[in-house]
Every structure is written in structure tokens, then in C-alpha cells.
Amino acid sequence: MDDMSSHYQVMEELGSGSFGVVYKAIDKTDGEIVAIKHIDLESSEDDIQEIQQEISVLATCASPYVTQYKASFLKGHKLWIVMEYLGGGSCLDLLKPGCFNEAHVAIVCRELLLGLDYLHSEGKIHRDVKAANVLLSQTGKVKLADFGVAAQLVNIKSQRNTFVGTPFWMAPEVIQQAGYDFKADIWSLGITAIEMINGEPPHASTHPMKVLFLIPKNPAPRLEGNEYSNTFKDFIAQCLTKDPDLRPSAKELLRHKFVRNAGKPEALQELIHRKQDWDGGRGETKDVKYYAESLNTMTRPEDLDDDDWVFDTVKPPPMFKPKGTDWMTFDEEEENAPDPTQMLEDMHISAPPPPPKHQANSTVRRVPTDRSPSVRRANTKRRSSGVKQPLGLDLSYGNSPSTVRQFRRVSDKVPTDLNPAKHGFDENQSPKTVATDTSSKEAQIGRRAYSKAVGMSCQEVLSTTGDGDKREAISRLAEAWSDLEMVDPEGLYHIVRIMNEKLQADSRLSTLLPSTQPDSPSRPRLVLAQNNPHLKSHRRRQSYVPEPQPQSPPSVPAQAAPGMEHTKQLSDVLYQRWSEGLRNRWGGF
Amino acid sequence: MAFFFNRGRSRQPADIVRTTKELLSRIHDSQNAPKAEEDLAKQLSQMKVIVQGTPEVPPSVDQVHALVQATIQEDLLFDLSRSIHLLPFEARKDTQTVFSHILRFRPTSYAAEKDPPVISYLVHHRPEIIVELCRGYMQSQSAMPCGVILREALKFDVITAIVLYDQSNEGESAIRLSDVKPNQRQRGDGVFWRFFDWIDKSCFEVSADAYTTFRDILTRHKSLMTSYLATNFELFFARFNNILIHSDSYVTKRQSIKLLGEILLDRANYNVMMAYVESGDNLKLCMKLLRDDRKMVQYEGFHVFKVFVANPNKSVAVQRILINNRDRLLRFLPKFLDDRTDDDQFMDEKSFLVRQIELLPKEPVDRTRPTRDSPSAHTAAVA
Missing domain, CATH: 3.30.200.20 (Phosphorylase Kinase; domain 1)
Structure with a gap:
């Protein structure tokens, strides 16, 4: 090609x-x-x-x-x-020298509404409208960007349930997962307008996890103060109508006085020039990074390794690879490898890069349409890491107003902050790391327990709770967990562990609690042999999810085979499936 | 506003369909007919309003019904399916919307468990439309809209059967549902088999879309696929291994290894799995994947490799390869992707495999048991 x-x-x-x-x-x-x-x-x-x-x-x-x-x-x-290519940068960049004035905000809002009107008429929802995703051309044209979490609806009237977006900009109905449509973008537009005039969205200093509780609970944010015109305040109030049915559509808002009276997009060039002057005035030498083809995009000739598999009786003559070309995929980690043969062996395992950094600026995407655990299990792919549960992972680490997405796309460049002088509010920046960053095994498990179980559970229960007082209590609990996770993940782990032990230990409770069925037979997962040394630790790790062991039929031919006793578990399963296959074909087996 | 709608609605769907048909034949005759293209775009956007309504006005069932009947009467779906690449940008999207709605349409009185009427019509009277939609992958302009329509149609097993069993050439009439013979081997030049090339040879966007459709065909309707794979086992896996797993495209390679794992570990495909993991060549292929220089390829390869090792009734060929490579594997596996420390399942499976390999006998043991001792493993799978 x-x-x-x-x-x-x-x-x-x-x-x-x-x-x-x-x-x-x-x-x-x-x-x-x-x-x-x-x-x-x-x-x-x-x-x-x-x-x-x-x-x-x-x-x-x-x-x-x-x-x-x-x-x-x-x-x-x-x-x-x-x-x-849009040379003017994003609205978020343009906010760095200072907030926009009302006239500028009006222009941006009108252009965004035109963009949203187009998308919505196409059956598309952007779902991540915020200043960072609004780009300007050199001449001031305004364009919506980053469709990383956009949705295409099959039907013009259909709704979505997916929990997606960036917390501060999320509409209440998106957070509550009660089904939402195009109107969710209009809410985010209102928040973006506040972001442009104030420099940051409402609740910007609050923990994003907490914001998820505040947005549905609190009255909608309003623009207050004499410095703003009434039409502007009204425009914001219209966008930030909590009931999506009462919230106007993009088409309706285009008739609002605030945007009808807005100036030409060319006026936004002022903002671009202001930013250029600001950059210049700060004497910042722009640290320009040029593209360099990274070595690992090149493919090495294969099968030169002398430890490669032997498939034929005739062994290929051992070849020694010329040094220099070989080491290019190596990572520093391999440097302490003791001897060259060892290294040759490692070669094909392609030096593992450091574990992907935790990126909070990723967008959480999860599909909680069906929240019954068994169903979710069934949809789950075979790998645990493939189903990143979003909230905890990305939000538990700090205050970064990250876009939330189920998976991470980790760039191969470690996003270092090139611009230490950069100040202000950057929604695409890595989150603060928590100072008490313990890295003990318990702490890791604690964090994982929080992100995979505790945080999610609070949110799930909250989303199914209607009563105001109860919601309040649950959100306070969720906050407390979140604080604990940040301050003492180890403690969190111990609480969860002991709680589970106590639940299991109480005979009444352990029988009354609905048991989870983590393994469906069709799920492609290997069953561990009983004597597998890792089984114990595996059980320990998953202590609160008791793994049902498949029943073994009384006599299995596979057991008779010498050397196969250890695979009993597995062969049972395979044998069962195999005999079922036979039964299907010959009935009377 | 209302004034506009009334005017739009006042035109009968039958008129719109007839006009569209005429215009389509005009753009087929002359490649450059900007006026006809423009008119076509208008007709199609009117049809779109009929099928999906507007945010303010919901669609009228009667109008949609009339439109569906007219498209069938005029055989418009066939003309549309082979012309999508000739349409302007917005008209292609409108076609996709209109087509998908028509496929899904059920009159109010229609029983919910029955296939929609247009689906039945397609498989019994006009399967050429389905084949034309597949051929949409031959042009990049039509690939994505055709793909969306196809996947909508492939939700119905009868449509999938047409795609699997059709072997017609261009211009010939396609296979009717009643002519499908599941036990007859395929020649390998039918429309289904062209997906391998569309995935392997097209540009990224087309390839990715064709793969998505291919995956739908293979995984959606289990019983259909199981019998198809059993009958065409050799042909299918020869193509799958040689074209997809060996693809130069990173995405095709990685996605198809993953798909292979899903097919093999699907309960419905037990016999297919047993036949696949009996072959030493297939094992060699997987072991090469473990040594690929891209770690996600290694990772996906691992999930196929594990099935070979876990199989309690390994064929002699498979045992021989594993035994010959025992020491290498035992050196290799502990360090294999050892940065995936938070992937418990992977770590467990890996140590399980290590244990299995340690316990392999010194020499291959022939364990074929009487029940499985039918003339060849493949015939057992075929049954």
C-alpha cells in the first residue's frame, strides 16, 4: 500500500x-x-x-x-x-492572558450554536463541549473540535445513557444517567460561556468527584453581578435550565438576543493578538518540539534471534545479530541485564516501556446502560484491564477537571510540562499527584478497590436514589471515601477487607447477600488448576468475589491420561463442553 | 415553519421515489451531471424527513409505509445500493438514513417476532441488493454508508446467510434464501470471501469498516456460523491465517488475532476450536505471534496460544512442538509481558501455562480416545 x-x-x-x-x-x-x-x-x-x-x-x-x-x-x-489546521489555538489557550469580554463570548457562543445546530440535525451529540475543545482559526473562525466521545444516534429521537464528558461541564441529566439527548450539549455550552467570562467553570476548585454530586443537587449556576448585561445573564440562564425538556435547542437559542446582536467572528482576532502579545511580553522562548520518527515505528527484521522457537528438525544456523541495530527497542530497564545472552533472550519480548502513566486528562467512557452486575459481566471482555472502570481511576487523583473516558489513550510522549511559567487553569494538564502517595501493595489495592468498587458503588446507589436527604447523605459518604482514598489508601484497603471478612464470617449475612457469579461458562477464561500456586494469592486478591469452582463430573477420561492429573479442573471444563457437543450431535450420548 | 413542512409532506412518497429513480439512472449514464446530483440530494433529504421526521414533527407511519411500498414497487433500493459512490456527500448520508429506516420498518399490525417485511423481501426476491451493498467496499466513497446499512441488515440471520452463501458474479442474479445449501462447500470466491481482501488491501477507513462488518457476520448468528465454519474449515482458516493474521496492517493483524481468540473460545464453536488447536501449523503461527515486536500483538497472540497449551488432548504434532521448545518456553514465558502486573487474569493464566509446560511428558503421547477416534478430527468437527 x-x-x-x-x-x-x-x-x-x-x-x-x-x-x-x-x-x-x-x-x-x-x-x-x-x-x-x-x-x-x-x-x-x-x-x-x-x-x-x-x-x-x-x-x-x-x-x-x-x-x-x-x-x-x-x-x-x-x-x-x-x-x-487552526492557527488561533483553543479558547482555553486564549483565556490565559485573561478572561474574554461579553462581546467576544457572544460571538463564540453564536458560532458554537451554529456548529451544534449542524451536529444535532445530523443526529450527533458532541458530549464534551468546553473551551479546550473550541478552536479558532487565525482569522477568528470558531470550530468545534475533539470528537473523542461524540455519539451518533440512530434515531433522531433516541436517547443516550452513557456517562461521558468532563465533570464540570456535564449536564445534570448526563450525570444522573436517566437518558439524555442533544440538550446536554446546550448545558455544556452555558458552562463554557461562564468559563470564558470568568476564566473557569463553576465549582472549578472542587474535587471533580464532588462536582458530580453538586451539579444535580444544587440549583443551576447563574451569572451574577452588575458588570454583565441582562441579555447575557438570561442567555446563561436559558442554557443552564436543569430540566432538559425546558432547555431550548440550538436553533431556538440562535434567536436569542444575546447572540443575534453578536459581532463578526473577525473581532476574535483581538483575542488571538492578545495571546501573542502576552506570550511575547512574558519573554517566553517557545520551546518548539519537532517531529522525529521514533525508532519503535521501524520494524526490525524478524527471526534472527538464536533463541527462537524450533519448529523443524533442521535447526536454522544460529545467527548473531549485529549489535547496534538490536538494541534500539531496548528500554533503560534492560540495562542492568547481566549478560548478553540474557539480553538476546529478552529481545523479542520487546522491552516493556514503563507502565503507562495515569492520565487524568483522559475522558471517561463507560456504558452503564445495564447495571445488573451479571449482565455487565457478560459483556466484559476477557481482560480485566480492558474494562477500566472510569470514575475512580481518573478522578480520584486530584482536582484536574478531566474529561472522563473509559479507556486511556496514552501518548507515547510523556506529557511533560514544557512551560513551567504557564499559570492559570489548564484542563488538559496532568492532575496533581497526591502528596501522601504511598505505594505499598495495600495502598495499591486500596486505590484499586476505591476506583473499581467503592466509588462506583456510591455513584450507582446515588443515581438510583431520588430522596433529597438520602442523596445528601450518600454524597457525603462518597466524599468521605474519596478523601480517605487520597489520604490513606492503605486504611481504605483494610476497611474494605475487614468489612468483607466480617460479612463472610457471619453465617446469616453471607447466605443472605446475593452472591456474585463472576464466571459464566462461555466467558473465555482459563480455570486454574487446584494446585496452581497462584490460586491462593489470586483468591486472596479477590477475596470478596468467591470464585465458584466448576463441578467435576465423577469420571473423566482425560484424567486417566498420565501427567494430566493436574489439569483436572481445566480438562473437566473442556471435557464438559466437548461432551455437550457430542450430545448435541448424537442425542443419546 | 409549519408552512414548509406541509409543502414537503404534500408530495406523495411515490412521486419522490419515481423521481429519484429517474435521476439515479441519469447519473449512471453520464458521470458528470451536477444538476441531477443536486436534484437527487433534494429528493433524498425529503425522503429522510419522511422516515425520521424532524425534531418538531414526528414521522407519520402512513407516509413511511407508502414510501416503503413505493421503493419496493420501483426496485429503488437496488438502484440506490449500487449508486451510493456516485452521490454527493450529504446525499450519501441521507441514503444511509433512509435505507436503514426502511429495513427496520414494520407496519403497525406486524407481529414483533417476525422479520421486518423488507428483510423478507430482500432474501426471497432481491438478494442482489445485499450483494451490491457489500460491493460498496470497492469504493471508498460508498464504503462507510454501505457498511452502516449492511450492519443494520446483518442483525437478521437470513441476511447473513445470503452474504455467506452467495457465489454470484457481478451482473448475475444472487442466491435466494431457499437455494442455500449449508452442507455444500464454498468455492471461496463468493461475496463473503471478498471481505478478506477488502480488509487487507483497502485504505485504513475502508479496511476498518469492512472488518467491523466481517466481525458481525462471524459472531452474531452462532448456529449459522458454526455450521458454515465446520463445512468450510480448511478454506476459512487458510484465508484467515494467511491474509488477516499475516496482514501488514497493524490494526488488521491485531484485531483479527483477537477475533480468532473470540471465535475459538466461543462455546458454540467448540468443534471448530478442537480442530484448530490440533494443528501444529496453527500452533507455530501463534508462537511466532508471541515473539512479534509489538506488545499488543504478543498479548492478543497469548490468548490464542493458551488454548493450545490448555487443551488436555493435545495432538501429537502440538505436543512435539511444545516439548521441543519446552526449555525455551520456560525461559520465555516468565518474562513475557511482565509489566502487566495489574492484570490478574493474565498473570494467573501465564503461570498456569508455565506449569502445564513443565509437566509435559518427555515424548509425545498419543491420547486419541475411542470416542474421538473417528477417521479424522476434521470430519468430527464437520458433523
């Missing part, structure tokens, strides 16, 4: 985020400047399908108010997505 990447001259880095790194580039065929997003698919667990979804939403958009998609293709294990 034609190497599409050679059509582009890749230049400096424009930014990086949860999705990967964005570069400026020139299309060599026509000289046009474009932006190219590089997504490293090797660092994403299971979400190729999700990325395709994003591309298909983008590729079916053609509007002057939406960033234009141009092409996508693979280069090695990187996916390149070519988009139109």
Missing part, C-alpha cells in the same frame, strides 16, 4: 493530550497546512473500535463550524488523523 505519511511534511508539535500528540504539517500535494494527530495504538488496550467510531463521526461532518476531517491512515502502529 502507498505510504500515505510520505505525503506530509511533519513539523513542530502543537500539543499533546489524552489522545496522543498533534503536529503541524504540510500536505506536499497542495502545500496546505494541516494538523495531524498521532495516536499510538500500541499503548491503547482495547479501543481501536472506539477510535474508529470517532473517525466515522468526524468523517461524516462537513460544516464550517466543525473542524474538518481530511484523512486517516496507519503508519506502523500509529494512527495518523489529518485535520484542518
Whole structure:
């Protein structure tokens, strides 16, 4: 296949985020400047399908108010997505020198409404409208960007349940998961308008987990103060109507006086110039990073290893690989490997990069449409890490107003803060790390227990609780857990552990509690042999999920085979399935 | 506002369908007919309003019914399915919407458990439409809209059967549902088999969409697929291994290894799995994947490899390969992807495999038991 990447001259880095790194580039065929997003698919667990979804939403958009998609293709294990280049930066960048004035906000809002009107008429919901996702061209044109969590509805009237977006900008009905539609974007637009005029969204200093409780509970935020016009205040109030049925649509809001009287987009060039001056005035030498093809996109010749598998009776002559070319995929971790043969052996295991950093600027995506645990189990892919449970993982670490997404797309560039002088509020920045970052096994388990179980449980119960007092109590509890997780994950672990032990120990309770069925037979999971040394630790780790051991039929032929006794468990299962197959075919077996 | 709708609604669906048909034949005749393209776009967007209504006005069931009847009478779906690549951008999306709604349409009196009427019509009278939709993958302009429509249709097993069993050439009439013979082996040049090339040779967007559809075909209707794989075992896995698993495209390779694992570990495909893990060549392929230089390929490969090792009735060929490589495997596995420390299941399975390999006998043992001792393992799988 034609190497599409050679059509582009890749230049400096424009930014990086949860999705990967964005570069400026020139299309060599026509000289046009474009932006190219590089997504490293090797660092994403299971979400190729999700990325395709994003591309298909983008590729079916053609509007002057939406960033234009141009092409996508693979280069090695990187996916390149070519988009139109917008030189003005994002509204969030433009907020750094200071807040916008009302006139500017009005223009941005009108252009965004035109974009949302287009998307909504196409049956698409953006679901992550915020200043960071609004891009400006050099001439001041406003465009919606980042369709990482956008949804395509099959039916114009259908609704979504998925918990998606960035907490501070999320509409109450999205948080409550009671079904939502296009109107959710309108709420986020209202919050974005506040963000532009105030420099940050409401509740910006609150923990994002807590914000999830506050938004549905509190009255909708309002713009107050004499410095703002009444039409502006009314516009915000309209957008931030808590009942989505009463909230106006994009089309209706376009008739609002606030945006009808807005000026031309060209006026936004002032904001772009202000930012340029601000950058210049701070004497910041812009640390420009240029694209360099990373070594691991190159493929090494295969099968040169002298420890490769032996498949034939004729052993291929051992070849010694020339040094230098071999070490390129090596990671520093391998440097202490004792001897060269050892290293050769390691080679094909492709040096593991450091475990992917925890990125809070990723967007949580989860599909809680069906919250009965058994059903969720059934949908679960075979790997535990493939089903990142969102909330805890991404939110428990700090105050970053991250977009929440079920999976992480970790960029291959560690997002270092290039600009230490940068101040203010950056929603794409990594979260603060908690000072008391204990890394003991217990603490890790504690954090995991919080993110996978405790936090989620609180939220699930909350979302099914209607009574105000009860909700209040539950959210206080959730906050307390969240605090505990940050301050003392080890303690959290011990509480959960002891709680489980006590529950299990009480004969009444252990029988009364509904038992979880973690393993359905069709789930592709190996069953551990009884004598597997890891089984114990495995049980210990999952102490609160008792693993049902499959019943073994009284006599199994497979057991008779010498050397196979240890596989009893597994062979039982396989044998059962095999005999079922026979039964299906011959009935009388 | 209301004024506009009334005007739009006043045109009868039958008129719109007839006009659309004429315009379609015009753009087929002359490749460059901007006026016809523009008119077509208008007709299609009117149809879209009929089938889905607007945010303010819900669609009228009678109008939709009339539209469905007219499209069948005029055979419009066939003309649309082979013309999508000729339509302008917005019209392609409108076609996709209209088509999907028509496929799903059920008159109010229609029993919910019966397939929608258009689906039955397609499989009994006009299967060529389904085949044309598949051929949409031949052009990048039509690939994605055709893919969306196809996946909507493939929710019905009868449609999947047409895709699996059709072997018609372009221009010939396609297979009717009543002519499907599940026990007859496929030649390997039917429309289903072209998916392998569409996935392997197309540009990324088309390839990815074709893969999604391919996966739907293979995983949605279990009994259909099980019997198909049993009858066409050799042909299917030869193509799957040689084209998809060996693909140069990272995404195709990784996704198809994963799909292979899903197919093999699906309870319904037990016999297919047993036949697959009996082959030494298949094991070699998997062991090579473990040494791929991309860790997600290794990881997906592991989930196929584990089935070979876990199988209590390994064939002699498989045992021989594992025994010959025992020491290498025992050096290799403990360090294999050892950074996945928080993936408990993976770690457990890996140590389980290590134990299995340690306990392998010195020489392969022939354990074929009487019940399984039918002439060849494959015929057992085929039954």
C-alpha cells in the first residue's frame, strides 16, 4: 500500500493530550497546512473500535463550524488523523492572558450554536463541549473540535445513557444517567460561556468527584453581578435550565438576543493578538518540539534471534545479530541485564516501556446502560484491564477537571510540562499527584478497590436514589471515601477487607447477600488448576468475589491420561463442553 | 415553519421515489451531471424527513409505509445500493438514513417476532441488493454508508446467510434464501470471501469498516456460523491465517488475532476450536505471534496460544512442538509481558501455562480416545 505519511511534511508539535500528540504539517500535494494527530495504538488496550467510531463521526461532518476531517491512515502502529489546521489555538489557550469580554463570548457562543445546530440535525451529540475543545482559526473562525466521545444516534429521537464528558461541564441529566439527548450539549455550552467570562467553570476548585454530586443537587449556576448585561445573564440562564425538556435547542437559542446582536467572528482576532502579545511580553522562548520518527515505528527484521522457537528438525544456523541495530527497542530497564545472552533472550519480548502513566486528562467512557452486575459481566471482555472502570481511576487523583473516558489513550510522549511559567487553569494538564502517595501493595489495592468498587458503588446507589436527604447523605459518604482514598489508601484497603471478612464470617449475612457469579461458562477464561500456586494469592486478591469452582463430573477420561492429573479442573471444563457437543450431535450420548 | 413542512409532506412518497429513480439512472449514464446530483440530494433529504421526521414533527407511519411500498414497487433500493459512490456527500448520508429506516420498518399490525417485511423481501426476491451493498467496499466513497446499512441488515440471520452463501458474479442474479445449501462447500470466491481482501488491501477507513462488518457476520448468528465454519474449515482458516493474521496492517493483524481468540473460545464453536488447536501449523503461527515486536500483538497472540497449551488432548504434532521448545518456553514465558502486573487474569493464566509446560511428558503421547477416534478430527468437527 502507498505510504500515505510520505505525503506530509511533519513539523513542530502543537500539543499533546489524552489522545496522543498533534503536529503541524504540510500536505506536499497542495502545500496546505494541516494538523495531524498521532495516536499510538500500541499503548491503547482495547479501543481501536472506539477510535474508529470517532473517525466515522468526524468523517461524516462537513460544516464550517466543525473542524474538518481530511484523512486517516496507519503508519506502523500509529494512527495518523489529518485535520484542518487552526492557527488561533483553543479558547482555553486564549483565556490565559485573561478572561474574554461579553462581546467576544457572544460571538463564540453564536458560532458554537451554529456548529451544534449542524451536529444535532445530523443526529450527533458532541458530549464534551468546553473551551479546550473550541478552536479558532487565525482569522477568528470558531470550530468545534475533539470528537473523542461524540455519539451518533440512530434515531433522531433516541436517547443516550452513557456517562461521558468532563465533570464540570456535564449536564445534570448526563450525570444522573436517566437518558439524555442533544440538550446536554446546550448545558455544556452555558458552562463554557461562564468559563470564558470568568476564566473557569463553576465549582472549578472542587474535587471533580464532588462536582458530580453538586451539579444535580444544587440549583443551576447563574451569572451574577452588575458588570454583565441582562441579555447575557438570561442567555446563561436559558442554557443552564436543569430540566432538559425546558432547555431550548440550538436553533431556538440562535434567536436569542444575546447572540443575534453578536459581532463578526473577525473581532476574535483581538483575542488571538492578545495571546501573542502576552506570550511575547512574558519573554517566553517557545520551546518548539519537532517531529522525529521514533525508532519503535521501524520494524526490525524478524527471526534472527538464536533463541527462537524450533519448529523443524533442521535447526536454522544460529545467527548473531549485529549489535547496534538490536538494541534500539531496548528500554533503560534492560540495562542492568547481566549478560548478553540474557539480553538476546529478552529481545523479542520487546522491552516493556514503563507502565503507562495515569492520565487524568483522559475522558471517561463507560456504558452503564445495564447495571445488573451479571449482565455487565457478560459483556466484559476477557481482560480485566480492558474494562477500566472510569470514575475512580481518573478522578480520584486530584482536582484536574478531566474529561472522563473509559479507556486511556496514552501518548507515547510523556506529557511533560514544557512551560513551567504557564499559570492559570489548564484542563488538559496532568492532575496533581497526591502528596501522601504511598505505594505499598495495600495502598495499591486500596486505590484499586476505591476506583473499581467503592466509588462506583456510591455513584450507582446515588443515581438510583431520588430522596433529597438520602442523596445528601450518600454524597457525603462518597466524599468521605474519596478523601480517605487520597489520604490513606492503605486504611481504605483494610476497611474494605475487614468489612468483607466480617460479612463472610457471619453465617446469616453471607447466605443472605446475593452472591456474585463472576464466571459464566462461555466467558473465555482459563480455570486454574487446584494446585496452581497462584490460586491462593489470586483468591486472596479477590477475596470478596468467591470464585465458584466448576463441578467435576465423577469420571473423566482425560484424567486417566498420565501427567494430566493436574489439569483436572481445566480438562473437566473442556471435557464438559466437548461432551455437550457430542450430545448435541448424537442425542443419546 | 409549519408552512414548509406541509409543502414537503404534500408530495406523495411515490412521486419522490419515481423521481429519484429517474435521476439515479441519469447519473449512471453520464458521470458528470451536477444538476441531477443536486436534484437527487433534494429528493433524498425529503425522503429522510419522511422516515425520521424532524425534531418538531414526528414521522407519520402512513407516509413511511407508502414510501416503503413505493421503493419496493420501483426496485429503488437496488438502484440506490449500487449508486451510493456516485452521490454527493450529504446525499450519501441521507441514503444511509433512509435505507436503514426502511429495513427496520414494520407496519403497525406486524407481529414483533417476525422479520421486518423488507428483510423478507430482500432474501426471497432481491438478494442482489445485499450483494451490491457489500460491493460498496470497492469504493471508498460508498464504503462507510454501505457498511452502516449492511450492519443494520446483518442483525437478521437470513441476511447473513445470503452474504455467506452467495457465489454470484457481478451482473448475475444472487442466491435466494431457499437455494442455500449449508452442507455444500464454498468455492471461496463468493461475496463473503471478498471481505478478506477488502480488509487487507483497502485504505485504513475502508479496511476498518469492512472488518467491523466481517466481525458481525462471524459472531452474531452462532448456529449459522458454526455450521458454515465446520463445512468450510480448511478454506476459512487458510484465508484467515494467511491474509488477516499475516496482514501488514497493524490494526488488521491485531484485531483479527483477537477475533480468532473470540471465535475459538466461543462455546458454540467448540468443534471448530478442537480442530484448530490440533494443528501444529496453527500452533507455530501463534508462537511466532508471541515473539512479534509489538506488545499488543504478543498479548492478543497469548490468548490464542493458551488454548493450545490448555487443551488436555493435545495432538501429537502440538505436543512435539511444545516439548521441543519446552526449555525455551520456560525461559520465555516468565518474562513475557511482565509489566502487566495489574492484570490478574493474565498473570494467573501465564503461570498456569508455565506449569502445564513443565509437566509435559518427555515424548509425545498419543491420547486419541475411542470416542474421538473417528477417521479424522476434521470430519468430527464437520458433523
